[in-house]
Amino acid sequence: MLEIKGFFDKDTATVTYLAWDMAAKKAAIIDPVLDFDPASGATRTTSVDAVLDAAAAQDLDIVYALETHAHADHLSAAQIIREKTGAKTGIGARIVDIQKTFKPIFNARDVAPDGGVFDLLLNDGDEFELGEQMVKVMHTPGHTPACVTYVIGDAAFVGDTLFMPDYGTARTDFPGGDAATLYTSIQRILSLPDETRIFVGHDYPPETRGKPAWETTVAEQKRENKHINDSVDEASFVDMRETRDKKLSAPRLILPSLQVNIRAGTMPPPEDDGHVYLKLPVNRL
Numbered sequence: 001m002l003e004i005k006g007f008f009d010k011d012t013a014t015v016t017y018l019a020w021d022m023a024a025k026k027a028a029i030i031d032p033v034l035d036f037d038p039a040s041g042a043t044r045t046t047s048v049d050a051v052l053d054a055a056a057a058q059d060l061d062i063v064y065a066l067e068t069h070a071h072a073d074h075l076s077a078a079q080i081i082r083e084k085t086g087a088k089t090g091i092g093a094r095i096v097d098i099q100k101t102f103k104p105i106f107n108a109r110d111v112a113p114d115g116g117v118f119d120l121l122l123n124d125g126d127e128f129e130l131g132e133q134m135v136k137v138m139h140t141p142g143h144t145p146a147c148v149t150y151v152i153g154d155a156a157f158v159g160d161t162l163f164m165p166d167y168g169t170a171r172t173d174f175p176g177g178d179a180a181t182l183y184t185s186i187q188r189i190l191s192l193p194d195e196t197r198i199f200v201g202h203d204y205p206p207e208t209r210g211k212p213a214w215e216t217t218v219a220e221q222k223r224e225n226k227h228i229n230d231s232v233d234e235a236s237f238v239d240m241r242e243t244r245d246k247k248l249s250a251p252r253l254i255l256p257s258l259q260v261n262i263r264a265g266t267m268p269p270p271e272d273d274g275h276v277y278l279k280l281p282v283n284r285l
Contacts, residue, residue, distance in 0.1 A: 002133050002153045004199065005054060008212050009033045009047050012074040012253065013202045015214040017157060018051050020060050021131025027055055028064035028130055029087070030150065030157050031201055032077035034265065036256060041278070048077035052084065064120075064130065067091040068159025068201055069147040070098045070261040072174060073251040079265035082119075089264050090120035092139060094146035099262045101175045105284050106259050110269050117264040122148055140189060142182025143170035149189060156192060156218075159201040161185055164213055165220055167204055168227035171245050179241040183234045194219035255280060 001022045006015045012033060020027035029051055035044040055062055062085040065078040069092065078089045099113035115121045120128075124139035130152065138149040143160050150157040160170040161182065169186065172179045189198070196218045203212045222230055228237055251257070256278045260267060267276045 002155060004155060006199065006214050007047065007051050007054075008203070008214065009035075009074070010212075011035070013204050013212075014071075014074050015199070015201060015203065015212075016047065016051055017199060018054055018060075019130070019152060019155070019157070020055075020058065021133045024131025025058070025060050026129075026131035027058075027060040027062045028066050028135070028150075029055075029062060029081055030066045031068055031071070031159065032065060032081055032265075034075040034077040034080065034260070036075045036253065038253060038256060043075070045077065045080060048080055052081070061085075062087045064135075065089050065265075066150060066157075067261075068149070068157060068161075069144045070095060070258065071160075072254040072257050073202070074253060075257050075260045076265035082265075088119035089117075090122055091115070091118050091264075092137075092146040092148035093121040093123045094139070094141065095121065095262070097145045097176055098258075102258050102262055105281055106268075106279050107281075108259065108262070108268065111262055117266065124148075138188060140185035141176075142172055142179070142185045143177055144174055145176035147185070151192070151196075154193070154195060155197045155199060156189060157199045157201075158189055162189065162198060162221060162225070162228075163200050164203055164205075164216055165224035165229075166206055166209060166226060168225060169241065171248055172241055173245040173248065179238040179245075180234065182241065183228070183237045186228055190218055190222050192218050194222070250285065254285070 005018045017030040033047040065081040065087045096115045103111045122137045126137040136151040140149045198216045
């Protein structure tokens with residue numbers, strides 16, 4: 001039996017998931033957050049420690065730290081999990097496209113755009129074991145080229161591709177993003193059985209709801225998603241998405257996040273004074 005616990009990080013509106021097989025006590029952590037204060041440059045491990053403590057309380061063996069994509073809104077704590085537990089890091093194989101895009105923007109000379117800093121580069125249709133459960137990988141690009149959905153039993157971890165029905169769908173204006181591609185990816189997710197539980201990567205609760213939520217179903221998404229319910233065709237969705245994206249500002253943590261996340265949650269190497277620096281490229285994005 002698969003158990004799932006979500007951890008909501010209020011600062012970045014990110015949901016990190018601890019998913020584990022009850023019988024084998026094997027666990028995966030999906031989209032872990034490293035706390036970062038852009039004003040001071042300080043990092044903390046409060047968010048990821050809460051997940052690790054919950055795993056320890058259940059006596060779980062954490063075998064994977066999985067990313068649904070290279071996030072632009074939070075720094076990944078995958079490397080911390082790897083160091084503390086020996087877990088393998090995994091991400092969609094198209095992460096190489098993201099590395100190729102952002103390596104020159106940050107003049108990141110240490111980054112090899114081959115995905116080699118991750119233990120697992122995952123392609124559409126790949127499967128691997130989580131205890132007695134099988135994790136199936138769906139390539140679901142559109143938000144970014146590297147986005148994947150992890151399907152485990154009746155649960156689908158969709159990252160930013162879909163949000164709660166009252167918030168809608170992912171933006172598509174990042175490099176390599178595309179609204180028509182996102183529409184196709186969402187249709188793949190919505191072709192899963194209606195009872196499939198969908199676990200979203202963020203929640204931005206509207207005033208009408210107030211409280212964060214992160215679990216919905218395929219049936220509920222098809223019926224109620226404000227951007228892509230049964231009454232919305234591809235042309236209408238693409239027009240809505242592209243118009244909306246033009247009005248969006250860059251995520252607050254996009255520059256520090258991508259520098260860390262293309263390195264699998266590792267900071268850039270220290271400079272000649274022994275200190276680590278995150279760059280602020282001027283007029284590059």
